[in-house]
Amino acid sequence: MNIVACVKQVPDTEAQIKVKPDGSGIDESGIKWVMNPYDEYGVEEALRLKEKFGGEVTVVSLGPARVMETTRTALAMGSDKGIHICDPALDGADAYTTAAALAAAIAGIPHDIIFCGQRAIDDDSGQVGPILAELLGIPQLTVVTKADLDVDGKTIKAIRPIEGAQLLIEGTLPCVVTAQKGLNEPRYASLPGIMKAKKKPVDTKDAAALGVTVAVKAKVARFIPPPARAAGKIVGGDDPATKAAELARLLREEAKVI
Template identity: 55%
Template sequence: MNTVVCMKQVPDTETLIKVAGAGIVTDGIKWVMSSFDEFAVEEALQQKEKMKAGAVTIVSLGPDRAIEAIRTGLAMGADNAVHINDAGYYEKADPYATAAVLAAAIKGLQYDCVFLGKQAIDDDSGQVPAMVAEQLGIPVVTQVLKLEVAADKSKATVTREVEGGQAVVEVALPAVFSAQKGLNEPRYASLPGIMKAKKKPVDVKTAADLGITAGPATVVKEMSLPPARQAGKIIAGDDAAAKAAALAKALHDEVKII
């Protein structure tokens, strides 16, 4: 089974975001693989291991630094990668432009399944899976919690998260899947894996190489920070019961919620 994983390098979740104009201050940021993409990589590896055949290809749009996250995926066990290393395109890319260039790269590859995280944890848009599927002309199943591929690779049975529960759907392959937390436990890269990753092939392309010239469909005009929250009051009381009573009174009298 051949799979493609679309992966994005993003700031670590511990990052304190600072804004500048229409972007963020990137100095001092620790860049990592977006956490939902880790589930996507892991699922591709597990499916390949189950089928005992095929290759896992990582496709990522990002500047030079993105190679580190790509190598992490290769160290986990992916076989090869396409790095769309195009800082100019990347800086302006919205989900529409990102999907266009990812789909163009995927079109040149062999695949039964395309995996992505359900959203990148930087822009939190969650649009790229559906947009890649549209460009490829194949179905998409989002928020995947469990995936079983038929032995003949003609279809997959998928459990996906829906509001208030889960749905089981059957989808014809090839298809695009977006990974939700709970799909699997991503493995850590082993030391031999890290050594091997250095020698795995990474095909470097620009958006123009892939025939993509169209720009983004949405533009960020300005970034800002949320208003800082101030510490409020600590409820005083002799014991837990007294504090609970004072809190209940405040919720009733001040917040007016009870």
């Protein structure tokens, strides 16, 4: 089975995000970059399918040179090879352009099933997977917590949790699956895996090589840091009754919530 896992490199959830003074983006200095956690579920699911059906897992990523580290992480987990789309023209690309570049790369290789994270934790757009499926003209099963293939690997049944229920979605391969938390527990790369990953082939391509024209449809106009959190207030007073009265007054008059 030819399995594809798309991975994005994002700042670690604990990283300190500072917006550049001109609002053109974030200050990348001192940021620890990691694999988007939802993509990690996708990679893990891809590896489990490979273990079950045999075949190959190709990791496809897009971004500057530093993204290679994330690609190697996916290779260390057990993926076989990588495609790294690296082109300054694609820096800050919107969801559509990103999906178009991924589609161009994936269209050029055999693909039975493609995994993406349901969204990336940096821009939270959640569109790349669906657009990718549209561009490739194949079904999409999104935000899934369970993905079961039939024994022939021809059809898929996936579970998507929604408010108060679960949807059982069926589809045929090839298809795009976007992974939600709960799909699996991603493995920790073994040391031989890490060492082998250094020697696995990664094909670096630019937009021209893929035949992608950069046609941005949505542009981030400005990054605005969230307002600084105001200091908390400790309600004073001699006894609980006075404190409670003061708290009620503040909630009503200042916070205007009651």
